Amino acid sequence: MEPSPLESAATADTPLVVGSVTLTSRLIVGTGKYPSFDVMRDCHTLSGAQMVTLAVRRIGPGGEQEGLLEHLDRSKLQFLPNTAGCFDVESAVRTARLARDLLSTNAIKLEVLGDTRTLLPDPIGTLEATRALVAEGFEVWVYTSDDPRLAVHLEQAGAAAIMPAGSPIGSGQGVLNPNAIRILMELVSCPVIVDAGVGTASDTALAMELGVAGVLLNTAIAAAKDPRRMAVAMRDGVRAGRQAFLAGRMPKKLYGSASSPEAGRIAAQAPGS
Amino acid sequence: MGERRIEILVNGNPAHVAEGCTVEALIAQLGLRSEVVAAEVERELVPRARRSERVLAPGERVELVTLVGGG
Numbered sequence: 561m562e563p564s565p566l567e568s569a570a571t572a573d574t575p576l577v578v579g580s581v582t583l584t585s586r587l588i589v590g591t592g593k594y595p596s597f598d599v600m601r602d603c604h605t606l607s608g609a610q611m612v613t614l615a616v617r618r619i620g621p622g623g624e625q626e627g628l629l630e631h632l633d634r635s636k637l638q639f640l641p642n643t644a645g646c647f648d649v650e651s652a653v654r655t656a657r658l659a660r661d662l663l664s665t666n667a668i669k670l671e672v673l674g675d676t677r678t679l680l681p682d683p684i685g686t687l688e689a690t691r692a693l694v695a696e697g698f699e700v701w702v703y704t705s706d707d708p709r710l711a712v713h714l715e716q717a718g719a720a721a722i723m724p725a726g727s728p729i730g731s732g733q734g735v736l737n738p739n740a741i742r743i744l745m746e747l748v749s750c751p752v753i754v755d756a757g758v759g760t761a762s763d764t765a766l767a768m769e770l771g772v773a774g775v776l777l778n779t780a781i782a783a784a785k786d787p788r789r790m791a792v793a794m795r796d797g798v799r800a801g802r803q804a805f806l807a808g809r810m811p812k813k814l815y816g817s818a819s820s821p822e823a824g825r826i827a828a829q830a831p832g833s
Numbered sequence: 834m835g836e837r838r839i840e841i842l843v844n845g846n847p848a849h850v851a852e853g854c855t856v857e858a859l860i861a862q863l864g865l866r867s868e869v870v871a872a873e874v875e876r877e878l879v880p881r882a883r884r885s886e887r888v889l890a891p892g893e894r895v896e897l898v899t900l901v902g903g904g
Binding site: 650659 | 845869870872873876897898900902903904
């Protein structure tokens with residue numbers, strides 16, 4: 561259902577712009593771990609996302625493993641290839657070059673991870689790879705920890721977007737340190753997108769209420785019991801959080817504050833007044 | 834004239850191709866759809882526009898990749 565003119569005016573927003581990419585949806589979703597291509601396609605549509613992430617992998621002995629691209633409508637979705645699974649700078653740079661050759665896009669989601677157990681980003685490798693890829697003309701959407709000073713270095717290296725993890729990849733723990741994300745946003749001027757760690761819709765709302773430009777998630781939809789329903793929940797969570805941020809929340813107070821008038825009550829004098 | 838064959842490594846596995854085989858010919862020989870494949874030889878990207886020029890030498894390591902689901 562189309563929103564009414566009143567709602568459209570009340571909820572007007574600017575698009576999310578990262579490098580040459582412009583998105584009116586602030587939710588970016590993945591293409592991995594879905595039970596089937598049908599479910600994936602439905603989830604993409606239901607989530608309202610305009611950009612999806614993809615991974616680059618060797619072709620197996622039997623040929624192309626899956627016809628992923630046949631299930632993605634590039635007229636509706638922009639593609640953000642990633643360097644997932646890279647644990648060193650050289651692999652990440654090589655993967656980015658292969659992705660650009662496959663998709664003719666300069667956008668790359670850079671991941672340089674530290675180890676297979678935690679999947680935490682490696683800060684030094686991430687910074688070095690960012691420099692290398694920026695020098696080759698890539699628009700680097702860089703997955704990183706929530707360290708604010710590292711974010712400053714990444715922005716200075718030319719990153720197009722800083723994408724701090726809310727919590728470890730695929731952990732579903734949500735945004736564990738909102739204050740770090742807040743400080744990070746104060747120190748950089750490029751778009752900040754929470755990438756990784758989102759488990760459920762309230763996590764996206766909380767992230768967006770902090771003022772981040774967007775949320776990127778995959779497993780939270782793909783691994784939900786009902787992925788289609790969760791795709792809708794994530795769409796609404798991101799939207800609710802974004803609107804709450806733009807609206808500006810009321811200040812928190814220690815004591816209660818009545819919404820109804822004090823004057824004109826028929827009740828007896830209240831205790832404490 | 835007997836065609837001479839060379840051994841190369843494709844995605845880490847030994848493969849045999851005709852001497853003078855290009856990256857483009859290798860992709861065709863494997864029955865892959867060229868548009869969904871990217872190639873590198875000896876860790877260097879072979880851009881799709883140059884696949885028909887890049888001749889494979891014995892022992893060279895070729896990577897052929899495609900896009901898969903990911904986050």
